[in-house]
Amino acid sequence: MRELLLCPPDHYGIEYEINPWMSRARGADAALVQKQWKDLHVTLSKLDCKIELITPQPKLPDMVFTANAGLAVGKKFIPSNFRHKERAAEAPHFARWMEEQGYQVAWLPNDYYFEGEGDALFAGDALFCGYKFRSDINSHRAVAEMLGCLVISVELVDPRFYHLDTCFCPLPDGAAVWFPAAFDEYGQRAIREQVKDLVDVVPGEAMHFSCNAVVLDRDIVLPDGAPKLVTTLRDRGYRCHELPMTEFLKAGGACKCLTMFMPQRDSAME
């Protein structure tokens, strides 16, 4: 049974602007925030997984986005080194909590930016890592050394898709959902080389963060507003659970951003 880490949105709000989606002026609706997060929690609980919760911290509004807590593989947890100081203080909380759960915490050198599972997703036997807006390519190498696996580094080129999980979603059958325009030409080529079965998402649906989906075997939990993708996935035999994610999109996040697998893989070599 898969385990997922979530963080309740008690302190969530738009308090700073570190990506193009955020606007302090617009803010987020507190009641809707609670409702949308609860719906996600409930939906996930009904599927084949166990939910763990970490206590939210005041002044850390983005702690809800646990995908950026770090990367867990086997019993090893690599905490994030956040690029922005606004999120930097989240890391020690996540590290301490994961250690309490029995994980061996392995920090990267602190001048290597790395934003965890949000920028590091396994597909097949390779770990795909995004770089430029948040994670550095140097961190990929260090992660590869720690885990002993092939790391495919891909450059993200659209600031709206600033984490890999906003434009890339591996599926258990070896395929992956992606938004190609978010990658540079080399990244696109590298992904096409490694993943033979790619499901392209149209720009309109990509803007709804349709790639930001939580995949649990045949169940896919994704933001609503992507009917084409849902049809494609259903045709492939997946059950799709669409959820409104408007209040989290205001911070540049959606379903997958709000979760972190514990671990993402039992072993880097699979």
Place this chain on the structure above:
Amino acid sequence: MFSETIELRGHIIDSLILPKVLDEILRAGGNFKIREIKIGERRADQSYARIEVSGPTHETLDELVLRLRQHGAEVTEKVDVQLAPAPADGVFPTDFYVTTNQQTFITLDGKEIEVHPAIMDSGIAVDREAGRATAVKFYEVRKGMKIVTGHQGIRVAPIQRSTARTDVFEFMSNVSVEQPKSAIIREMAREFKRTRDGKGKILVVAGPAVVHTGAVEHLERLIQWGYVDLLFAGNALAVHDIENALFGTSLGVNLGHANLADQGHENHMRAINAIREAGGIARAVETGLLQRGIMCSCVRHGVEFVLAGSIRDDGPLPDVITDAIESQKAMREKISGVSIALMMGTMLHSMAVEKLLPATVKTICVDINADVVNKLTDRGTFQTVGLVTDIEAFLRELTDCLSNLNGATTSERRQK
């Protein structure tokens, strides 16, 4: 081109980071050389590449390297050059670095500076405060001067072969008597015209054979048309040119009729004497004593010349520098800006000149003797054309080709 060495590590092949970096370098107008590459065998193995990146200016290179760092490139530590003081005047420290004639850079305080001039068989003196590196000969070394020793922190940049144009210097790498000489000389004429019309300078190194073979009028024409910016020669060329101007003979042979003149062997001595009496070649032209010939044309057209003496000289003429080191100095002073060197009929003089020139100068060696041409062109670092042929035939053909080129024979010489 300035250069920096970077290292790439990781899954640079599967991620296509390596081709991305190389493409980025080329797009920025730079160049690269892969110095070392290690490709991981198994899928999870990482790869490594060490790449020398070059760019036309410090700024473009720095900007480029900054961009490449985003893709994981790490700049390798630049090692500074090693220096030692010269123990005495005219003495280099042991293990001093010996230059080639190629563009050379040294790293001083972490930054690359170019060594000037590019001249072979010299040491490198460094002025740290001024940030300057100068090539120095034995006679320029002063006690205490900081001289480069060993081989670290030194980079030699070989000639960038131009891929745009295949000119005659590009494909002439070996010497043979079986060559399409006319085609080569035609190309050469075009190159001469390009140089004359541009910013380059043409140096002519001539042996007395130029006079003996009856080629004086051709060289005069080249001078008139502005194709000679500088002339290096010995006593003999000037003497026999003047002998011909005054008596119509060269070494006693009548150049008009190819017969031995009466008492002809005395002519060259009388020629020397006349110039010595006049007080030099320029004076002889001024007074009207010397009215034609190569040296006269040089004076009339403002072409500088250096006449270097030898132990074989009669006289010598007053203009000849008899001290060997002083001759070298005089030649060194004048060669800056030379882009083509035409060397005809003198092995020793040509060798001396080759030692002074940077590798960027295109050289043409013409001699009837294949061994001489071989010796002169077998220099590795030069862009050289060697022609085994009679000098008069060569110069006649060169001037003919030039006269067939539009605008090639206007006689106004541009001051350079």
